[in-house]
Protein backbone atom coordinates (compact mmCIF):
# COMPACT_ATOMS: atom_id res chain seq x y z
CA UNK A 1 0.00 0.00 0.00
CA UNK A 2 1.27 3.46 -0.88
CA UNK A 3 1.56 5.69 2.18
CA UNK A 4 0.98 9.30 1.17
CA UNK A 5 3.22 11.55 3.23
CA UNK A 6 1.46 14.41 5.01
CA UNK A 7 2.89 17.84 5.73
CA UNK A 8 1.10 20.38 7.91
CA UNK A 9 2.34 23.89 7.14
CA UNK A 10 2.35 27.19 9.00
CA UNK A 11 2.83 26.03 12.60
CA UNK A 12 3.43 28.64 15.26
CA UNK A 13 2.61 26.96 18.61
CA UNK A 14 3.96 23.96 20.56
CA UNK A 15 0.45 22.55 21.07
CA UNK A 16 -0.02 22.46 17.30
CA UNK A 17 3.29 20.64 16.85
CA UNK A 18 2.09 18.12 19.44
CA UNK A 19 -1.23 17.72 17.59
CA UNK A 20 0.60 17.03 14.31
CA UNK A 21 2.81 14.42 15.98
CA UNK A 22 -0.18 12.78 17.70
CA UNK A 23 -2.10 12.61 14.42
CA UNK A 24 0.80 10.82 12.72
CA UNK A 25 1.72 13.39 10.07
CA UNK A 26 5.19 13.19 8.53
CA UNK A 27 6.34 16.79 8.20
CA UNK A 28 5.70 20.27 9.45
CA UNK A 29 6.37 23.62 7.84
CA UNK A 30 7.58 26.87 9.35
CA UNK A 31 6.90 30.05 7.39
CA UNK A 32 9.94 32.34 7.45
CA UNK A 33 8.27 34.91 5.18
CA UNK A 34 7.97 38.02 7.41
CA UNK A 35 4.75 39.26 5.76
CA UNK A 36 2.85 36.05 6.53
CA UNK A 37 0.38 35.89 9.41
CA UNK A 38 2.00 32.49 10.11
CA UNK A 39 5.53 33.90 10.27
CA UNK A 40 7.92 32.53 12.88
CA UNK A 41 11.49 33.59 13.61
CA UNK A 42 14.34 31.04 13.31
CA UNK A 43 14.59 31.07 17.12
CA UNK A 44 10.87 30.30 17.52
CA UNK A 45 11.14 27.47 14.99
CA UNK A 46 14.16 26.07 16.86
CA UNK A 47 12.13 25.96 20.09
CA UNK A 48 9.22 24.25 18.31
CA UNK A 49 11.56 21.71 16.70
CA UNK A 50 13.02 20.88 20.13
CA UNK A 51 9.55 19.73 21.19
CA UNK A 52 9.16 17.37 18.20
CA UNK A 53 9.61 13.59 18.43
CA UNK A 54 12.10 12.06 15.96
CA UNK A 55 11.27 11.17 12.35
CA UNK A 56 9.16 14.25 11.57
CA UNK A 57 10.70 16.45 8.90
CA UNK A 58 10.93 20.14 9.78
CA UNK A 59 10.59 22.28 6.66
CA UNK A 60 11.45 25.97 6.33
CA UNK A 61 9.39 28.01 3.86
CA UNK A 62 11.03 31.02 2.19
CA UNK A 63 9.79 33.70 -0.19
CA UNK A 64 12.52 35.46 -2.21
CA UNK A 65 15.07 35.25 0.61
CA UNK A 66 18.79 35.80 -0.04
CA UNK A 67 21.10 32.74 0.19
CA UNK A 68 22.84 34.12 3.30
CA UNK A 69 19.49 34.58 5.04
CA UNK A 70 18.41 31.04 4.14
CA UNK A 71 21.72 29.62 5.41
CA UNK A 72 21.55 31.56 8.68
CA UNK A 73 17.89 30.58 9.21
CA UNK A 74 18.74 26.91 8.71
CA UNK A 75 21.69 27.18 11.10
CA UNK A 76 19.59 28.72 13.87
CA UNK A 77 16.30 26.84 13.38
CA UNK A 78 17.74 23.43 12.34
CA UNK A 79 15.07 22.80 9.69
CA UNK A 80 16.15 19.94 7.43
CA UNK A 81 14.19 20.69 4.25
CA UNK A 82 13.64 23.97 2.40
CA UNK A 83 10.54 25.08 0.50
CA UNK A 84 10.98 27.96 -1.94
CA UNK A 85 7.59 29.57 -2.43
CA UNK A 86 8.33 32.90 -4.11
CA UNK A 87 9.55 34.12 -7.49
CA UNK A 88 13.05 32.65 -7.16
CA UNK A 89 14.55 31.30 -10.38
CA UNK A 90 15.71 27.68 -10.44
CA UNK A 91 19.30 28.96 -10.12
CA UNK A 92 18.43 31.14 -7.12
CA UNK A 93 16.76 28.18 -5.36
CA UNK A 94 19.86 26.08 -6.03
CA UNK A 95 22.20 28.83 -4.75
CA UNK A 96 20.22 29.28 -1.52
CA UNK A 97 20.00 25.51 -0.94
CA UNK A 98 23.75 25.16 -1.52
CA UNK A 99 24.49 28.01 0.88
CA UNK A 100 22.48 26.11 3.50
CA UNK A 101 23.64 22.65 2.33
CA UNK A 102 20.03 21.49 2.63
CA UNK A 103 17.61 19.69 0.29
CA UNK A 104 14.59 21.56 -1.03
CA UNK A 105 11.24 21.44 -2.74
CA UNK A 106 10.25 24.11 -5.23
CA UNK A 107 6.70 25.43 -5.07
CA UNK A 108 5.06 25.86 -8.48
CA UNK A 109 1.94 27.99 -8.25
CA UNK A 110 -0.33 26.57 -10.93
CA UNK A 111 -2.43 28.94 -13.05
CA UNK A 112 -5.52 27.99 -15.09
CA UNK A 113 -3.41 28.22 -18.27
CA UNK A 114 -0.43 26.21 -16.94
CA UNK A 115 0.22 23.16 -19.12
CA UNK A 116 1.54 19.70 -18.12
CA UNK A 117 4.46 20.22 -20.53
CA UNK A 118 5.40 23.43 -18.74
CA UNK A 119 5.47 21.54 -15.44
CA UNK A 120 7.61 18.75 -16.89
CA UNK A 121 10.05 21.29 -18.31
CA UNK A 122 10.20 23.20 -15.04
CA UNK A 123 10.98 19.99 -13.14
CA UNK A 124 13.70 19.18 -15.67
CA UNK A 125 15.30 22.60 -15.19
CA UNK A 126 15.19 22.29 -11.38
CA UNK A 127 16.67 18.80 -11.52
CA UNK A 128 19.51 20.01 -13.73
CA UNK A 129 20.25 22.94 -11.44
CA UNK A 130 21.00 21.08 -8.21
CA UNK A 131 21.36 17.64 -6.60
CA UNK A 132 19.66 19.14 -3.55
CA UNK A 133 16.40 19.54 -5.50
CA UNK A 134 13.95 16.90 -4.34
CA UNK A 135 10.72 17.66 -6.18
CA UNK A 136 7.91 20.07 -6.93
CA UNK A 137 5.21 21.24 -4.56
CA UNK A 138 2.11 22.21 -6.50
CA UNK A 139 0.07 25.08 -5.09
CA UNK A 140 -2.58 27.31 -6.62
CA UNK A 141 -1.56 30.61 -8.17
CA UNK A 142 -3.20 33.51 -6.35
CA UNK A 143 -2.21 37.16 -6.22
CA UNK A 144 -0.31 36.50 -2.95
CA UNK A 145 2.33 33.93 -2.09
CA UNK A 146 0.42 31.05 -0.52
CA UNK A 147 -1.59 29.47 2.25
CA UNK A 148 -4.69 30.83 0.50
CA UNK A 149 -6.85 27.70 0.58
CA UNK A 150 -7.56 27.66 -3.18
CA UNK A 151 -7.71 24.52 -5.31
CA UNK A 152 -6.28 24.23 -8.85
CA UNK A 153 -7.06 21.77 -11.64
CA UNK A 154 -5.24 18.62 -10.47
CA UNK A 155 -5.51 17.04 -13.93
CA UNK A 156 -2.68 19.39 -15.03
CA UNK A 157 -0.13 17.43 -12.96
CA UNK A 158 1.76 15.05 -15.26
CA UNK A 159 1.52 11.39 -14.20
CA UNK A 160 5.34 11.16 -14.36
CA UNK A 161 5.77 13.84 -11.70
CA UNK A 162 3.17 12.59 -9.21
CA UNK A 163 5.39 9.96 -7.50
CA UNK A 164 7.71 12.75 -6.27
CA UNK A 165 5.20 15.56 -6.07
CA UNK A 166 3.72 17.36 -3.10
CA UNK A 167 0.10 18.35 -3.73
CA UNK A 168 -1.17 21.44 -1.92
CA UNK A 169 -3.60 24.30 -2.36
CA UNK A 170 -7.02 24.28 -0.74
CA UNK A 171 -6.88 20.75 0.60
CA UNK A 172 -9.26 19.82 3.42
CA UNK A 173 -10.90 16.82 5.01
CA UNK A 174 -13.60 17.13 2.34
CA UNK A 175 -11.41 16.79 -0.74
CA UNK A 176 -8.42 14.83 0.64
CA UNK A 177 -9.68 11.41 -0.46
CA UNK A 178 -10.47 12.61 -3.98
CA UNK A 179 -7.13 14.39 -4.26
CA UNK A 180 -5.10 11.35 -3.23
CA UNK A 181 -7.18 9.03 -5.43
CA UNK A 182 -6.91 11.26 -8.50
CA UNK A 183 -3.32 12.51 -8.31
CA UNK A 184 -1.63 9.78 -6.23
CA UNK A 185 1.03 12.23 -5.11
CA UNK A 186 4.07 11.42 -3.01
CA UNK A 187 2.75 13.81 -0.36
CA UNK A 188 0.03 16.29 0.47
CA UNK A 189 0.52 19.65 2.18
CA UNK A 190 -2.15 21.61 4.02
CA UNK A 191 -2.30 24.83 5.99
CA UNK A 192 -5.52 26.85 6.03
CA UNK A 193 -7.73 23.74 5.81
CA UNK A 194 -6.68 22.69 9.33
CA UNK A 195 -6.77 26.13 10.92
CA UNK A 196 -9.09 27.63 13.52
CA UNK A 197 -7.71 31.03 12.48
CA UNK A 198 -4.56 32.11 10.62
CA UNK A 199 -1.53 30.52 12.29
CA UNK A 200 -3.67 28.71 14.88
CA UNK A 201 -4.21 25.06 14.02
CA UNK A 202 -7.21 22.97 15.09
CA UNK A 203 -6.17 19.54 16.47
CA UNK A 204 -9.46 17.90 15.46
CA UNK A 205 -9.12 19.13 11.88
CA UNK A 206 -5.52 17.91 11.74
CA UNK A 207 -6.55 14.46 12.99
CA UNK A 208 -9.52 14.29 10.59
CA UNK A 209 -7.34 15.28 7.62
CA UNK A 210 -4.71 12.64 8.43
CA UNK A 211 -7.47 10.01 8.78
CA UNK A 212 -8.97 11.01 5.42
CA UNK A 213 -5.61 10.63 3.68
CA UNK A 214 -4.98 7.27 5.34
CA UNK A 215 -8.46 6.09 4.29
CA UNK A 216 -7.68 7.05 0.71
CA UNK A 217 -4.37 5.16 0.91
CA UNK A 218 -6.19 2.07 2.18
CA UNK A 219 -8.60 1.88 -0.74
CA UNK A 220 -6.08 2.50 -3.51
Ligand SMILES: O=C(O)c1ccccc1NCC(=O)[C@H](O)[C@H](O)COP(=O)(O)O
Pocket residue numbers: 009010031033036037038061063085139145146147148149150168169170171189190191192193
Ligand atom coordinates in the same frame (compact mmCIF):
# COMPACT_ATOMS: atom_id res chain seq x y z
O1 LIG B 1 1.18 30.20 4.79
C1 LIG B 1 1.56 31.30 4.41
O2 LIG B 1 1.23 32.34 4.98
C2 LIG B 1 2.44 31.41 3.20
C3 LIG B 1 3.02 32.61 2.90
C4 LIG B 1 3.81 32.74 1.80
C5 LIG B 1 4.04 31.68 0.98
C6 LIG B 1 3.46 30.44 1.25
C7 LIG B 1 2.66 30.30 2.37
N1 LIG B 1 2.07 29.11 2.65
C8 LIG B 1 2.16 27.94 1.83
C9 LIG B 1 1.57 26.78 2.51
O3 LIG B 1 1.20 26.81 3.65
C10 LIG B 1 1.44 25.49 1.84
O4 LIG B 1 2.67 25.09 1.33
C11 LIG B 1 0.38 25.44 0.80
O5 LIG B 1 0.35 26.56 0.01
C12 LIG B 1 -0.96 25.09 1.35
O6 LIG B 1 -1.73 26.14 1.71
P1 LIG B 1 -3.32 25.99 1.87
O7 LIG B 1 -3.95 26.20 0.54
O8 LIG B 1 -3.69 27.03 2.84
O9 LIG B 1 -3.59 24.62 2.42
